[in-house]
Amino acid sequence: MPHLIVLGPQRLEPTVHHILKEHGIDGDIALVSAGWQEREEEDEELREVLGSQCRVHNLRIHARCEDVFHADTDLFEAHRARQDQLRDLQNLYRFRLDKLVEAAQHLFRHLGDPALVLPERADAIAAIQRLDQHHLQRLQLVHQEFETRWRSLERPAIQQQREEIHSVLGYCPTIAIAGGHVAVLLNRIRMLGIETFFANRRLVAWSAGAMALSDRVVLFHDHPPQGAGTPEILDLGLGYFKGLLPLPHAKRRLNLDDPARVALLAQRFHPSLCCALDEGSRIQATSSGWKIYPHTRLLHSDGHVQHFSHATVLPSPHASEHANQFPSRDALPSAEKAAALDSFTSATEIPTLASFNSSTKIPTLASFTSATEIPTLAPKGESR
Amino acid sequence: MKSLIHRLQQHIPVSDAEIDEFLQIHAFPWVEENTVLFFYRGDAEQVRLRHWIFGLPSSQDFFRIPSTRHWVLQADIPHQSRIEYKFEVVQRGHSHWIRDPLNKHLAYDPFGANSVCQGAGYLTPEWTLEDTESRAGTLEDIEIDSQAYGGKRHLTVYLPARFRPRRRYPLLIVHDGPDYKRYSSLKFVLDNLIHRSEVAPLIVALQHPIQRLQEYPDHPAQAQFTVHEVLPLLQERYPIHDIPQMRGLMGASFGGVATLSTAWRHPEVFGRLLLQSGSFAFTDIGENKRGPLFDPVVDFMNRFRKHPGKPSEKVFVTCGMYESLIYENRSIVPLLQKTGMEVEYRESRDGHNWINWRDHLRDALTWLFPGPLWMIYE
Known part of the structure; x- marks a missing residue:
């Protein structure tokens, strides 16, 4: 039985009940709907779908x-x-990213001698990846300094909530994580350390829920009413799985008919699989890889978009490694909880909070230019 | 069939049978690249194209193909243009204005309907159409006993889908509200853009004018009504943010004048303005030549141009290139910018009509009241 099932949007054509039934999952299910913000308890539609x-x-x-x-x-x-x-x-980050992506887009549309153009494209992608990596490291630093200073999971107000959640989860082997506002969802899960309860439970996540579980959260929209539509890394994800980049509402948000945009996105986030999730989409972690179901599409580095007529397993070590072996901070004594953000092993991997090693030498915030001296851009119209 | 078009363009006779066959397959007016061919079939002494495109003669004669009942007119239509028109048909010395019998595209306004010619590249924006995926907001009518106007007034209030009384919302007040709803699909636009998180969920109050031509051109009572009667009533009844950045005012044509003059008379009340094809007539010297209806407008605009102040923070201005008001609207942009306000200006190849105003709503509302588009993945 898979420990991780990733689904496409559920509002218009829900499939979650069929899939749970197919896997014989019934009984008590814990729901995380924090992405719905103050409407999180308006879950009647979902309860109705899941029925008896x-x-x-x-x-x-x-x-x-x-x-x-x-x-x-x-x-x-x-x-x-x-x-x-x-x-x-x-x-x-956006200051720098917009220019780099603009240059890369230009190169991806430029027709010329491949011997000349391809190395330029590759280097343009590498430049974006370096910036993404740099941004992730800075984000990680902010989170780590916050955790080190505030030790949030040890604070009584949070401990009380965690105890209550823990008692509910005691009889819920399955956790469903709904979509919504991805920053709020991620932030609230992280604040209460909900990810520490994931071990040995089945997770079913869709849309923003799937994005939050990934190792990095990528915001995207190819044709927003304002701005250039540059995909950007918002934050480290919860790191529950790696090697898969969920792209929910792809048919509305992505221009998948544009090979240059598809290629740029797929190459930028390689080796992660860029998966377009729409109604009916479904991906499951299996011991041999990601099992991709029809209605899910895969973006390829050459710009083409792969459709699946039947369920297909794409080999990936991440599918098996990360689905079943999530580290549990919850199991550790409280004094060690902050240090439990461990196992940051390779500088080439995208770091996640869950894989952070406090002994890794990362420059402190103070070593960067003071944020107060840097002009700010208007936000993209949303708050975290 | 191209040869038939060519023959029509060359005014070479074409038989009724050929025309019938052609009409079964193709639609008129025939648009090809930057050219449009209008066609009329019928007995007439004269046929003219009547349109509202500033810069072109408002009446253009069709050519009758000799010895036939076929009338044709070829004209330029730049890419992405949209033209509203009628045919003027003269029969037995009487002139009738009719809609193009061969054209099913119509645009409606308070005076009726016109035929519409859509140039190459123009598409009706899909976000203006009813979308069953979008959660629908609700409308409620409220009555207000206005001291400013000395009588009852009506407002229609749009509440976004999943409205929650405990949450606070931005507010947008709309002049000519019912017309925006009816002719510019404002409710569908709001439903779609809010549902797609492109626009923040907001409360929208639609004002129902009674004598808009008297009330909207800088009438003190209108500003008084909006700021001291409508706004307090809405704030009392609905959970509305109490800062200018969360309050918007908008209008088109004379409604644009009402928007600007209200904001000018009461600066720092509305932090967001949408001015669509504002009738911003002014004079540098001499008399107003647009007629007495424009006297209060010109008087206001001349005062405004002299002392613009800073009526708001962010202003979105739109106008159609084919409007007679294009000069005035282009002129006002640098003036608004000089006040220190943030100004966005957009033009389209369209005239002074509700579809033009509709087509700019996405750009305007997403700029004035951006939603959490990048963050929401339901």
């Missing part, structure tokens, strides 16, 4: 975080300061 097959227990992650903010105002202030810092970092 399952008893849904909404973990109320968003509401619990609000309670924490009220109870622990120091943490609330620190949290806000961190969000401001992340926002500033994002603006700085």
